[in-house]
Amino acid sequence: MxxxxxxxxxxxxxSEKWSAADVPALxxxxxxxxxxxxxxxxxxxxxxxxxxxxxxxxxxxxxxARDAAARIAASGEGVPAAEVLELDLGSLDSxxxxxxxxxxxxxxxxxxxxxxxxxxxxxxxTEDGFELHLGINHLGHFALTGLLMPQLTAxxxxxxxNISSVAHDRGRIDFDDLxxxxxxxxxxxxxxxxxxxxxxxxxxxxxxxxxxxxTTALAAHPGLSRTELYRHEKSAVSLVIRLISPFLMQNxxxxxxxxxxxxxxxAALGGTYYGPAGRREFKGHPVPVEAVPxxxxxxxxxxxxxxxxxxxGVSFPC
Numbered sequence: 001m002x003x004x005x006x007x008x009x010x011x012x013x014x015s016e017k018w019s020a021a022d023v024p025a026l027x028x029x030x031x032x033x034x035x036x037x038x039x040x041x042x043x044x045x046x047x048x049x050x051x052x053x054x055x056x057x058x059x060x061x062x063x064x065a066r067d068a069a070a071r072i073a074a075s076g077e078g079v080p081a082a083e084v085l086e087l088d089l090g091s092l093d094s095x096x097x098x099x100x101x102x103x104x105x106x107x108x109x110x111x112x113x114x115x116x117x118x119x120x121x122x123x124x125x126t127e128d129g130f131e132l133h134l135g136i137n138h139l140g141h142f143a144l145t146g147l148l149m150p151q152l153t154a155x156x157x158x159x160x161x162n163i164s165s166v167a168h169d170r171g172r173i174d175f176d177d178l179x180x181x182x183x184x185x186x187x188x189x190x191x192x193x194x195x196x197x198x199x200x201x202x203x204x205x206x207x208x209x210x211x212x213x214x215t216t217a218l219a220a221h222p223g224l225s226r227t228e229l230y231r232h233e234k235s236a237v238s239l240v241i242r243l244i245s246p247f248l249m250q251n252x253x254x255x256x257x258x259x260x261x262x263x264x265x266x267a268a269l270g271g272t273y274y275g276p277a278g279r280r281e282f283k284g285h286p287v288p289v290e291a292v293p294x295x296x297x298x299x300x301x302x303x304x305x306x307x308x309x310x311x312x313g314v315s316f317p318c
Contacts, residue, residue, distance in 0.1 A: 017285045018257065018261055018265065018285050018286050018287070019257065019285065020047045020253075020256075020257065020260060022261075022265065023047055023048070023051050023260055023264045023265075024051070024264060024266060025051055025052055026048060026051040026052045026053035026110075026264065027051075027052035027053075028052070028054075029052070029053045029054065029110040029111065030053070030054045030056070030106045030108065030109050030110050030111070031045070031048045031053045031054070031055050031056070031109075031110060031111035031112075031113065031263070032055075032056045032058055032085075032102065032109055032111065032112050032113065032148070033045045033048070033055060033056070033057060033058065033111075033113045033115055034058045034059070034087060034089065034113065034114055034115050034116035034141065034144070035058075035059060035060075035115045035116025035117065036055070036057040036058065036059060036065065036068060036082075036115065037057060037059045037061065037064040037065045037067065037068040038064070038068070039225070039252050039255075040115055040163070040222050040225060040252055040255050040256045040259060041113075041115040041116065042068050042071075042252070043252045043253045043255070043256035044113060044115065044256045044259045044260055044263070045057055045068070045072065045082060046071075046072055046075060047256065047260055048111070048260070048263070048264070049072050049075075049079050049080055049082055050075065050076060050079055051264070052080065053080070053110075053111070054080050054083070054106075055072070055080070055082045055083070056082070056083045056084075056085050056102070056105075056106070057069055057082050057083065057084050057085065058085040058087040058098060058116075059084070059085070059086070059087060059116070060086070060087065060088045060089070060090075060116075061086075062084055062086045065084040065085070065086075066084050068082070069081065069082040069083070069084055083105070085098055085101060085102065086098065087116075087144075088127075089116055089135075089136045089140030089141065089144070090126035090127055090128075090130075090132070090135055090136050090140060091126065091127040091128065092127070092128050092140075092143060092312060092313070093127070094127075095140060095143045095144050095147065096143075096147065098144070099144060099147035099148055102148060102151070103148075103151065106151065107151060107154065108151055108154045108155050109148060109151040109152050109154075109155065109158065110155050110157070110158050110159070111158065111159055111161070111263050111264075112144075112145060112148055112152060112158075112159070112160045112161070113161045113163075113259060113263055114141035114144070114145065114160070114161065114162045114163060114197075115163045115259065116136070116140075116141075117136060117137040117163065117193070118132055118133060118136050118137065118190075119133075119190050120186040120187055120190055121133070121186060122186065123180070123184045123186075123189075126139075126140075128311075129179075130179070130311065131178070131179055131180040131184075131189060132189075133186075133189040133190050133192065133193040134178065134180070134189070134192060134193050134196060136193075137190075137193035137194065137196070137197065138193050138196035138197060138200060138308070139308055139311060139312055141162065141197075141200075142200060142308045142312060142314065143312040143313075143314040145160055145204070145316075146309075146312075146314040146315065146316045147314060149215075149316055149317055149318065150317060152215045153208075153213050153214060153215050153317070153318070155214065155215070156214040157214060158214065158215045158216075159215065159216050159217070159218060159262070159263060159268075159270075160201075160204065160215065160216070160217045160218070161217075161218050161219065161220060161259060161262045161263050162197045162198070162200060162201045162217070162218075162219045162220075163197065163219070163220055163221065163222070163259060164194045164195075164197040164198050164201075164219050164220070164221045164273070164291075165190070165191075165194040165197075165221050165222075166221055166223065166224075166275070166280070166281055166282070167187070167190060167191045167194050168191060168194040168195045168197070168198055168221075168291065168292065168295060169191075169292045170187075170188065170191040171188075171191035171192040171193070171194055171195025171196070171294070172188075172191075172192060172195070172294075173192060173195065173196065173199070173300055173304060174192075175303060175304075175307065178307065178311075180192075194221075195292075195294060195295060196304060197219065198219055198273065198291050198295035199295055199297070199300060199301040199304050200301070200304070200305070200308070201217050201218065201219040201271075201273075202217075202219075202271055202291075202295065202296060202301060203298070203301035203302065203304075203305050204217040204316075204318075205217040205218075205270045205271040206271075206298070207316065207318045208270065208318050209270065210318075211318040213318050216269070216270025216271070217270055217271070218262040218263075218268060218269075218270060218271065218272050218273070218274070219262065219272075219273045219274070219291075220258035220259045220261070220262040220273065220274040220275065220286070221258060221273075221274075221275045221281070221289075222252075222255030222256065222258060222259070222275075222276075223249075223250060223255060223258075223275060223276035223278070223281055223282045223283045223284070224248055224249040224250065224282045224283060225249060225250055225251065225252055225254065225255025225283075248282050248283070249282070249283065250276070250282075250283035250284075254276075254283065254284075254285075255276075257276075257285060257286045258274035258275050258276065258286035259274075260286075261274050261286040262274045262286075272288050273288065273289055273290070273291050274286045274287065274288060274289065275287070275289035
């Protein structure tokens with residue numbers, strides 16, 4: 001079982017070269033990965049399955065999830081067949097249905113990797129009236145995690161891994177305008193949701209530790225990785241991304257390494273945040289990194305937690 005911690009870890013040496021080869025055998029473990037049909041989520045699910053985990057691909061499109069499951073099955077002999085779970089993080093009804101189905105399939109869950117997300121989308125609302133970035137990236141995963149907490153705390157050493165971003169440093173939580181109805185900017189809305197991911201992670205880990213629960217919460221970010229997250233960028237931005245990607249960005253397999261380390265490194269401690277070791281954390285092998293001080297503001301975290309429970313109607317047993 002991993003030890004609990006409540007303070008951020010000191011950064012590891014940049015020469016450390018932790019890779020997918022360091023993921024231990026996971027036979028018999030159950031791992032739920034949201035948004036696992038493409039990008040970071042798919043690469044994470046692929047490695048976990050290759051190491052023997054029973055992976056559940058929790059995706060909005062069941063068809064795309066089945067395609068991803070077929071690619072995982074074709075990746076090598078002896079790889080456990082991945083399961084498909086339809087999950088729309090923009091719908092509390094869908095989240096409730098998915099959690100109920102998971103309870104029937106798997107009374108015990110070892111890993112919950114909250115990877116799915118949207119980035120820089122025009123203003124919109126989820127089915128339940130939440131601003132899209134906060135609703136999908138934070139509130140949807142908050143609700144899912146709360147509903148699955150009994151299955152997680154049934155397993156010693158279980159982990160929740162939330163995926164944030166280098167953009168979290170530009171985030172600001174305005175409790176007077178969580179709906180973001182004033183001066184909406186897609187990039188700021190995304191940054192706010194990524195800061196929320198970290199506030200949630202650190203507060204969840206504090207609460208789990210206080211309850212002496214056998215579960216820990218960690219976070220990771222992929223640096224700058226070439227994934228479908230950039231599909232909403234305007235054409236000029238997309239062109240710039242294609243031009244600079246060979247120099248500043250890494251592929252999705254490398255981008256998944258911080259997530260994999262947070263999920264599977266036996267030495268990883270609760271409350272640790274992983275990201276690439278390279279300059280500005282854009283690319284490189286995963287090491288513990290520091291979140292901005294705002295991500296460790298316990299009072300803001302408690303207030304966000306209370307608002308998240310109120311908005312989603314989901315309370316945590318811890």
